[in-house]
Amino acid sequence: MKHDRVFDPHYGTAVEVAPGIRRLTANNPGPFTFFGTNTYLLGTRRLVCVDPGPAATDHIDAILNAASGAEIEAILVTHTHIDHSPGARLLKERTGAPIAGCGPHEAARALGDNEINPLDASGDKDHRPDRQLFDGDVFSASECQLETIATPGHTANHLCFALQGTDHLLSADHVMGWSTSVVAPPDGNMRAYMASIDTLLSRDEDIYLPGHGGVIRSARAYVRDLKQHRLAREQAILEQLQDGEKTIPDIVRVLYAAVDPTLHPAAGLSVFAHLEDLAGRGLVTATPSPTLSARYRGGVSSD
Incomplete structure (x- = not known):
């Protein structure tokens, strides 16, 4: 499957991707992160911050600068990889905002005899939300409501969030804007990943805001191609x-x-x-x- 790899991260600057939605990309490029991890600010006066990224002070500073004095009332986390969730704790220390979203890090299955988890270091073992969200839960903030969609596969605790009243879905690392998602046992599970692909295909949202890369438009067609790529x-x-x-x-x-x-x-x-x-x-x-x-x-x- 081919991807449009043209993407300008605008490090340190918030980019409006839709009315009331801005994206900041952390300066943590790499083979698993493309140009870096995307953080999203939802709202204008009272903000929800989705995936504050790695434990990087410069990125937290950029988030607060983008807020421009507006209150960050909540922090949402989609899954517990170290490029997405540790920044939530740093941002909470600076703002007092509660952390909601996925639960603690867990593997999709237990390790087998003499098996080593090759991506063990990528899991954020310290994540503990103030409020854990489950499939179907609606998270209500001052300026938006988000429906929680459980999408295990990339990680066992992976969540997506649909912005109610819009055509937008925060797809995190389940559907990315530059490459297929890494699914690596025992943290990940391919059968669960494919089932979660079908979950998204059953929905109506057609604009995805991914954890890496640019906005995905005509997203349902993109996800159908993604499914066919995996089956091939x-x-x-x-x-x-x-x-x-x-x-x-x-x-x-x-x-x-x-x-x-x-x-x-x-x-x-x-x-x-x-x-x-x-x-x-x-x-x-x-x-x-x-x-x-x-x-x-x-x-x-x-x-």
Whole structure:
């Protein structure tokens, strides 16, 4: 799937993306964050700040400068990755605003024997909201109301928020404006991710404000393409296993041959997520069990 990678982060400056909605991008570019993490300010006189980003004082200063004296009455957090949630605690210290949104960080499943979580350092283990929001909850602020949509997959506690009375949805890292979302077990789960894609496709919002990259317009068509991309990747993995037993690096070398080799480890995490899902559905078998280091082969499990 191709993406429009043209994006100006305007570091330190709030950019209006819709009436009453401004975006600030943290200066934390990288292979998993594109140009940086997007923070959103909702409202004009009393503000809701969504995803204050990493524990970066300069970004918190930029948020407060953009507020220009307006009260930040609430802080919303979509999920507990260190590029999204730690800034909430710094902003609360500066403003006294309560933190709402996702619950504490949790893995999608327990670690297997001798398994290591490759993205353990990316989880914000210190996040504790003042109010945890659940699927269907409506968060009411002075100038907006947001419907909570549980979208597990990228993380187990991932949430999106729909701005009621508008066509806008804050899609965080479930649907990004530059790349497919990383789904990496045990923190992430591909089956849950695909179910959450269907959840968004069942809704009417068609403008997404993502956690990374620019505004996504005609979002439902974009998400349909995203789903087809994932299904095509799954089929390509199954076809690779028709030729015999393979490891994840074997599969990545073929399917991601045109991709910068420095990104192959991240690609391997995505392949692992697909393989774990396929094994759970009995479409592949793993020796000794589905892990990053296992050997995989096609065929229905005999279990």
